[in-house]
Amino acid sequence: MFRxxxxxxxxxxxxxxxxxxxxTLGQKDKAVKDGEKLAELLAAVGxxxxxxxxxxxxxxxxxxxxxxxxxxxxxxxxxxRSERIHAISIAVLHxxxxxxxxxxxxxxxxxxxxxxxxxxxxxxxxxxxxxLVGPGAAGLLSLEAMTSRLxxxxxxxxxxxxxxxxxxxxxxxxxxxxxxxxxxxKLTPFPVHINLRDCAGLRTPAEILRRHAEEVGFEHADGxxxxxxAGSCVLLLxxxxxxxxxxxxxxxxxxxxVRWEALSPIRRLVSETPPHAxxxxxxxxxxxxxxxxxxxxxxxxxxxxxxxxxxxxxQLREFFRQAGVEWSVPxxxxxxxxxxxxxxxxxxxxxESVAGSVSRSEGWRLFIExxxxxEAQMFSAVRPETIKNIVSRVATLARSRSDxxxxxxxxxLRSAFVAVNGRQPDEEGVQLLMRLPGLAVADPSDEAEVxxxxxxxxxxxxxxxxxxxxxxxxxxxxHPLGSVASWVAAASDLAIEVxxxxxxxxxxxxxxxxAALSAREKASQFDAVMAxxxxxxxxxxxxxxxxxxxxxxxxxxxxxxxxSDHPLFQVSTLQNxxxxxxxxxxxxxxxxxxxxxxxxxxxxxxxxxxxxxxxSHFASCEIDRFSVATQTTAGIMTLGIDRESRIALSILKKIxxxxxxxxKEGALSRGLSLSDRPAVPAVVEELISQGWIFxxxxxxxxxxxxxxxxxxxxxxxxDSPADFKLQ
Numbered sequence: 001m002f003r004x005x006x007x008x009x010x011x012x013x014x015x016x017x018x019x020x021x022x023x024t025l026g027q028k029d030k031a032v033k034d035g036e037k038l039a040e041l042l043a044a045v046g047x048x049x050x051x052x053x054x055x056x057x058x059x060x061x062x063x064x065x066x067x068x069x070x071x072x073x074x075x076x077x078x079x080x081r082s083e084r085i086h087a088i089s090i091a092v093l094h095x096x097x098x099x100x101x102x103x104x105x106x107x108x109x110x111x112x113x114x115x116x117x118x119x120x121x122x123x124x125x126x127x128x129x130x131x132l133v134g135p136g137a138a139g140l141l142s143l144e145a146m147t148s149r150l151x152x153x154x155x156x157x158x159x160x161x162x163x164x165x166x167x168x169x170x171x172x173x174x175x176x177x178x179x180x181x182x183x184x185x186k187l188t189p190f191p192v193h194i195n196l197r198d199c200a201g202l203r204t205p206a207e208i209l210r211r212h213a214e215e216v217g218f219e220h221a222d223g224x225x226x227x228x229x230a231g232s233c234v235l236l237l238x239x240x241x242x243x244x245x246x247x248x249x250x251x252x253x254x255x256x257x258v259r260w261e262a263l264s265p266i267r268r269l270v271s272e273t274p275p276h277a278x279x280x281x282x283x284x285x286x287x288x289x290x291x292x293x294x295x296x297x298x299x300x301x302x303x304x305x306x307x308x309x310x311x312x313x314x315q316l317r318e319f320f321r322q323a324g325v326e327w328s329v330p331x332x333x334x335x336x337x338x339x340x341x342x343x344x345x346x347x348x349x350x351x352e353s354v355a356g357s358v359s360r361s362e363g364w365r366l367f368i369e370x371x372x373x374x375e376a377q378m379f380s381a382v383r384p385e386t387i388k389n390i391v392s393r394v395a396t397l398a399r400s401r402s403d404x405x406x407x408x409x410x411x412x413l414r415s416a417f418v419a420v421n422g423r424q425p426d427e428e429g430v431q432l433l434m435r436l437p438g439l440a441v442a443d444p445s446d447e448a449e450v451x452x453x454x455x456x457x458x459x460x461x462x463x464x465x466x467x468x469x470x471x472x473x474x475x476x477x478x479h480p481l482g483s484v485a486s487w488v489a490a491a492s493d494l495a496i497e498v499x500x501x502x503x504x505x506x507x508x509x510x511x512x513x514x515a516a517l518s519a520r521e522k523a524s525q526f527d528a529v530m531a532x533x534x535x536x537x538x539x540x541x542x543x544x545x546x547x548x549x550x551x552x553x554x555x556x557x558x559x560x561x562x563x564s565d566h567p568l569f570q571v572s573t574l575q576n577x578x579x580x581x582x583x584x585x586x587x588x589x590x591x592x593x594x595x596x597x598x599x600x601x602x603x604x605x606x607x608x609x610x611x612x613x614x615x616s617h618f619a620s621c622e623i624d625r626f627s628v629a630t631q632t633t634a635g636i637m638t639l640g641i642d643r644e645s646r647i648a649l650s651i652l653k654k655i656x657x658x659x660x661x662x663x664k665e666g667a668l669s670r671g672l673s674l675s676d677r678p679a680v681p682a683v684v685e686e687l688i689s690q691g692w693i694f695x696x697x698x699x700x701x702x703x704x705x706x707x708x709x710x711x712x713x714x715x716x717x718x719d720s721p722a723d724f725k726l727q
Contacts, residue, residue, distance in 0.1 A: 007041060017045055017056035022090070024063045031070035034060050035077035035085060042083050058085035064185070065089045091186035094232055098223035100190040103216075104178055107193060110216040112171045112238070130169050132158070132306045141306065143169070147176040150234045150278030151188055155270075155300060158282040160308035166282040169308055170236045173280065177234055189277065192224070192233045196266065196283075197242035205269040231274030240266060240283035240298060263297045270299035361497035364461035371437040382432060388465065389420045391438050393480075395453070395462030400486040404459045406452035408439060413451075419478050438462065457494055464498030467491065467532055471503065474516035485527040489557045496532065500539035510540040517551060526554040531574075538566045547571050558582075564667070565591035574599055581605060585633060585654060586670040589613050596621050603627075606671070608635065633671035636721060645726040647676060647683045648692075649718065655693055655706045656714040665702040686726060 009020030019041045021034035038058035046056045060066070060074050066087040078085040094100065132141040146156070150173070160166045170193060177191035194212045202208050206225055213221035227233050243262055266281070273279055281298055295302070311319060372387040393416035398406050413433040417425045425433060438458050439451040453459035470481040503512065517533045531553045550571045562583040563569060570592035578600045585606030587593065590613060601623045604610075608626050610618065628635075633650045651668050668684065669677045684704065687693045692710050696703050706714065717724045 005037065007037070010041065010045065012045065012051065012054070015054060017042065017051060017054050019045070019056070019058045020061060021059070022061045026062070026064065026067050026070070028067070028069040028073050031060060031066070031073040031087065032077070035074045038085050039077055039081040039083045042085075043081070056084065058083060059093070060085065060087045061093050062087070062089050063187070089185070094186055094227070097230060097232060098227035099220060100181065100186060100227070100233075102220070103192075103218050103224065104181075104190060106216045106218040107174075108178075111195065112167055112174070112193060130165065130172055130308065132169070133309050135305050143172050143176060146280070146306070147173060147180065150177065150280060151180065152278070153276040154278050155304055156280045157294070157298065157300065157305045158280055158308065159284065159305060160282075165308050167238055170238050170280065170282055174236055177236075189232055189234045190227075191236055192228070193236040193238065196237055196239040199265065200243050200262070202265050204265055205272055208265055208269055228273065228277075231277035234278040235269070235273060235280070237266065237269070237279070237281040238283075240281055242283070259293070260297055267297065267299035360457075360494060361461075361464070361501050364457060364494065365465070365498055365501060368438065368458070368461055368465070375432075375435060375437045386420065387432065387437065389469075390416050390432075391436060392462045392466035392469070393419050394436070394439070395459050396466045396480050398453070398459065399463065399489070404453075404463070404489070405456055406439075406450075406459075408451040408453070419480070457492075460492045460495040461498050463491060464495035465502060467495065467529075467536065468499040468502035470529075471499065471513045471516045471533065471536060472506070472508065474519045481529050484525050485529045487528055488555060489559070490528050490531040490535075490561075493560060493562060496535045496539055499532075499536050503536075503540060510537050510543060511545075513537040513540060518549065521549065521551055526552045526575075528556045531556045531558070534568060534572055537568050538564065542567070553577060563587060563591075563593050565593075565670075567592055569594045573597060578602075584614070586667050587614075588670055593617055595619070600624075606633065637672070637676070639722055641722065641724065642726075643676065644679060644683050644686070645724055647672065647679055648687055648726045649721050649724055651680075651683065651687060651704075652692065652706075652714050653718055655704060656711055656718070663704050665704065668704065683726065690726075 007019070008022045009018075011018045011020075019038050021038055023030050023034060035058075038060065042056045042058050045051060046054065058078075060070070062070065066074075066089065071087045074085055074087040077083075130143055132143070132146060134141045146154075149156070158166055158169065174191045174193045177189070180188050181190040192209075192212070194208065195215070198211055198215050199208045202211060205228070209225050209228060210221040213219075213224050218224065224233075228235070240263065243266060270279055270281070291305070368388060368391065369384065372384045372391065375387055376382050376384040390413075394408060394413060395404070397412050397416055398404060398408055401407060401412075410433070413436065414425060417429055417433060421429070436451075438453055440454045453462075467481065470476070470479050473479070474482065476482060513533055513536050517530070517537065520530050520533065530551065534551060534553065547567055547570075550573065551568075552573050552575060554575045554577070556574070556577045558577065558579045560581045560583065561579050564586050565588065572594040573596075574594050575597045576599070577596070580602045582601050582603070583605045584593075587606070589611070593614070594617070596618045597620060599618070599621045601621060603625045604623060605627050607614070608628065610623070610626075633653070636649045636653070637646050639646055639649075650672065654667060654670075655663050669680050672680070684693070684695075688695060691707055692714065693704050693706055696705060
């Protein structure tokens with residue numbers, strides 16, 4: 001309001017005066033009316049003593065392009081009143097704040113998050129439509145719906161595992177927002193996509209936007225900051241987990257403080273963004289202790305979380321159609337775009353061999369062998385076995401870093417090369433390290449050449465190969481597993497299965513692994529490697545020997561620990577360990593299992609409470625949760641359905657309960673009464689004939705695995721077991 005007349009905008013600084021009138025109308029008389037108001041306002045404000053020497057400009061701003069009559073009317077008023085007044089559209093005004101077209105052109109030429117993680121294998125990119133999983137009952141959300149949500153000022157957190165396609169999703173959203181911006185005549189907000197890993201150590205939102213402008217080659221950082229302050233852009237922030245420092249000193253409370261402080265500029269960027277401007281932030285949620293910490297640390301007022309699921313069957317078919325391959329992916333392969341792209345890049349015959357593998361350990365081992373074989377063809381004097389050994393050693397050394405997948409820098413790569421070859425890499429060796437298969441370049445423009453394993457299962461497989469090598473020769477001086485482990489996490493089940501497969505192929509008995517265990521016990525190395533060797537020995541055929549030693553594992557973290565009846569477990573003690581998921585479903589009363597002392601157990605699968613015969617194995621332990629009674633073998637066998645259907649449900653739970661694993665024949669009867677066990681073979685044959693499971697073998701073991709296409713059906717019947725009928 002100025003002199004009793006309403007004004008849309010007036011801005012006065014030390015050098016300039018700017019007055020604004022906005023309209024959605026296209027009539028000439030509106031231009032005349034607003035032009036006169038602008039001329040009057042500029043003359044009055046400019047006539048004040050403090051503003052005598054300031055330049056002054058009026059802006060008649062229309063929603064669409066001003067008509068010829070409107071432009072002529074404004075020009076006539078400006079000339080008659082000797083004032084500078086312009087007729088422009090709102091899109092042109094936005095461009096004066098920040099030239100979105102120039103920014104989007106620069107941004108399109110720069111890397112987008114982990115999309116820049118390119119495998120060294122050449123393959124054409126595949127583009128499969130993405131669906132997001134929304135919170136609660138929101139269900140699936142299309143990218144188009146998320147685009148509309150962001151344009152309307154929505155806020156969202158996007159989470160997912162490594163390689164699942166978070167960066168790809170943000171780039172697709174960027175593309176749709178960019179298209180909408182130009183299609184609307186630049187009336188909708190334009191997307192600003194920021195790789196947060198470039199922002200570590202920065203303190204303010206302005207520093208983040210300046211760094212981003214520098215990284216993408218946009219020269220007008222001040223304009224970008226102004227556009228953000230005005231709410232003229234949608235923020236797409238990729239990789240909040242990559243801002244958090246990978247190391248800290250102290251306990252869990254200290255880590256939360258480190259995360260809070262490291263994310264301070266991101267939190268300010270989110271909280272200071274105008275309420276009508278959209279924001280989506282992506283990363284891996286497991287870097288936080290829980291959802292509440294994630295929401296508050298990122299500056300969100302409420303949890304509005306979406307996730308990127310693995311590919312479903314339709315997406316997988318479309319992905320393979322675009323890639324031009326005809327074989328089907330095995331059940332053990334995670335349905336993640338990053339890994340599938342790597343798989344289809346190897347030679348067709350090798351890929352089909354990998355796809356035809358029944359067990360995940362065999363499949364992953366063949367996968368590594370295939371990519372190493374292909375890579376060896378690029379060099380004149382490098383054998384595939386050497387490349388595989390280097391990859392395996394890198395996986396072992398990477399376990400001392402922030403994650404089993406890395407980061408892997410050139411110093412670590414050189415150390416692995418020297419350990420395998422006994423010399424420093426020459427020029428060809430350096431080229432090999434830079435092309436090492438299974439790894440991806442974090443940022444092609446980064447001179448440090450930091451890499452990362454393209455998938456956690458791939459890293460676990462490579463570690464399993466190195467664990468087998470250590471078990472064969474535990475006294476090799478240069479092997480890193482010969483020292484006390486600098487990490488606390490035990491290997492995954494996959495790594496143990498891979499190591500066992502290697503030893504079986506070498507026709508080595510369990511005595512080899514027991515010798516390595518004895519050497520470690522003698523050196524008082526009660527660490528994660530000790531835990532890995534115990535589980536490795538359990539996987540191998542037992543020769544009936546009498547055990548005279550006991551084994552201690554102390555301070556080790558198990559993401560999952562599956563127990564079976566084994567004499568080696570009976571002489572093992574897990575002290576001060578953390579077990580996220582303890583699987584007891586394969587045990588019978590009186591089974592030989594480890595002793596747990598002062599352990600923390602998140603979830604026990606297979607029992608609804610500790611039975612008396614198990615209670616004595618847990619001393620001063622904390623257990624958070626147990627299985628629901630109806631989901632245990634004992635609970636299933638109390639259902640009011642026929643015996644064969646109950647047995648079939650217990651088998652389906654064991655086989656489909658853990659993705660990617662085949663079950664040994666003997667495990668199918670575990671937990672069943674002696675009177676029910678004779679019926680198992682007939683039930684197994686019926687499940688095979690109905691297409692639920694199939695029989696295979698590994699070494700001397702008969703294995704049973706689930707048919708990939710029946711997983712959804714299996715989960716459905718396990719959710720409603722009382723309605724299931726085998727025949």
